[in-house]
Amino acid sequence: MTTSPRRYHITTFGCQMNKADSERMAGILEDMGFEWSEDPNDANLILYNTCTIRDNAEQKVYSYLGRQAKRKHEQPDLTIVVAGCVAQQEGESLLRRVPEVDMVMGPQHANRLKDLLQQVFDGNQVVATEPIHIMEDITKPRRDTTVTAWVNVIYGCNERCTYCVVPNVRGVEQSRTPDAIRSEMEELGRQGYKEVTLLGQNIDAYGRDLPGVTPEGRHQHTLTDLLDYVHDVPGIERIRFATSHPRYFTERLIKACAELPKVCEHFHIPFQSGDNEVLKRMSRGYTHEKYRRIIDTIRQYMPDASISADAIVGFPGETEAQFENTLKLVEDIGFDQLNTAAYSPRPGTPAAVWDEQLSEEVKSDRLQRLNHLVAIKAAERSQRYMGRIEEVLVEEQNPKDKTQVMGRTRGNRLTFFTGDIQELKGQLVNVRITEVRAFSLTGEALVPVTSNQ
Ligand code: SF4
Structure with missing residues (x-):
């Protein structure tokens, strides 16, 4: 049993998929009568939505958990939930390590939070990590901002x-139907949201698992068709999508992005490595030449498009010459933004048990060299x-200068200018850029081009 008022706090680690899941779970908790508590120590339900991609995120979860576990000894009505990828991976062993935890739930179970919590309130310790078929999402997610929202279009990933x-x-890829996606976007438009990012771990796989083939033999539902289908949703002024996979990125999609005015000229296409041998060992299924061709085609249709990506350095066995091929790709392409990471072995993945793991010194030296180049190139692009x-x-x-507001350009550059947030929140404003930095801009407002009404 919980005491009244019931207050919750969610800490989210990791990727946008996790952030979207957290928002959905917050929505469910608020429907159940919980109120948000800024201070975790003041909440009687704590939820950690975890990530296994970075080692320190996993360690952080355990250190936070340790503190809350202690608190539970003095406050037995405290409910502790671990969700997300660490929960999925660790399952029951997490309960053995931290027995104060009430529930361990994998990311596929986010929509079932209410039912699962009921089992906890009935006195059970719950582990929900088995694969399930994802039911259509009927919950109303709470959104972190009232301007931009994420909409899941495909869950899971079939790549390896x-x-x-x-x-x-x-788990495996499961696409939502175009109608379900469109109606979620229509609801967001009614609520005043202006921008939607369609999300999937491998969004180019969208629709492969849905029935229907065209007379030309291609899947009837592709990301391109989906963009077409949702493009005219009233109120939504901008559409983005992530994350793209170079293996499946098509010219048809690029053309559609160039033609559909609401689709922003910004592409996030991870390349991971600029070396073909490393790409092969990563099982990415493309070469750096193919990646370069994709970027060339994008720039042919949209010369000003901004391009961002993810890259990993220090993959097992990566030689200095192979790493230099990554530098070369970054030098040649000139990314507007690049998320970089030193390789860190994840349990249960093939590369984690390979012999040729590189030392931390080599990895961190390569990461620094890459980051240095990324900042130079981003400043040039700016x-x-x-x-x-x-x-x-x-x-x-x-937050650092209350006389200014901030937002993003269509190319996804963070931009600051003088203005009143009460008046301007959610508005599209034409801004003359007066200062450029590697990853952000400053400018001055011209006249607003749309209004909130
Ligand atoms: S990195 Fe590969 S396996 Fe992992 S989510 Fe992306 S496409 Fe799927």
Whole structure:
């Protein structure tokens, strides 16, 4: 039994999929009568939505858990839930390690939070990590901002990248129907949201598991068809999507992005390595030449498109020459933004048990060299914005300067300008860029181009 008022706190680690799941679970908790508590120590339900991608995220979870477990000895009505990828991977062994935990639930079970919690309140310790068929999402997620929202379009991943735990923890690909996605977006439009990011671990796989083939023999439901289908949702002014896989990225998709005005000219396409041998060992299924061709085609249709990606350095067996091929790719392409990581072995993945693991020194040296180049290239790319007029969707006040608001350009550059958040939140504003930095811009507002009404 819980005491009244019931207050919850969620700590989220990791990727956007986890953030979207956390929002959905927050929505369920609020429907159940829970109130958000900013201070975890003041909450009687603590939920950690965990991530296994980075080692320190996993360690952090255990240290947070230790503190809450102690608190539970003085406050037995405290409910502790571990969700997400660590929960999926560790399952019951997490309960053995921290017996104060009430529930361990994998990411596929996020929508079942209410039922599972009921079992906890009935006095059970619950482990929900078995694969399930994901039911259509009928919950109303609580959103972190009132301007931009994430919408899941496909869960899981059928790829087998040798460094990645996602297929183990998030299960096989399951696409939502175009109608379910469209109606969620329509509801968001009614609520005043202006931007939607369609989400999937491998979003280019969208629709492969849905029935229907065209007379030309391709799947009837692809990401391109979905973009077409949801493009005119009233109120939604901008559409983005992530994460793209180079293996499945098509010219048809690029063309559609160029033609559909609401789809932003920003592409997030992880390449992971610039070396073909390393890519093969990662089981990525493309070469650096193919990746370069994709970027060339994007730039042919949309010369100004911004390109971001993910890259891993220090994959097992990566030689200095192979790492230099990654540097070369970054040098040649000039990314607007690149998320970089030193390889870290994840339990249950093939590469984790390979012999040729590199030392931490080599990995961190390569990471630093790559980050240095990324910052130089991003600063170069930013120069093109100087003096230009960019459309910015205002999201928040600048926490460091209350006289300023902040938002993003269509190319996803964070942009600051002087203005009143009460007046401008959720508005598309034309901003003349007066200052450029590697990863952000500053400018001055011209006239708003749309209003909230
Ligand atoms: S595409 Fe590869 S890296 Fe991405 S989620 Fe699937 S297995 Fe992991």
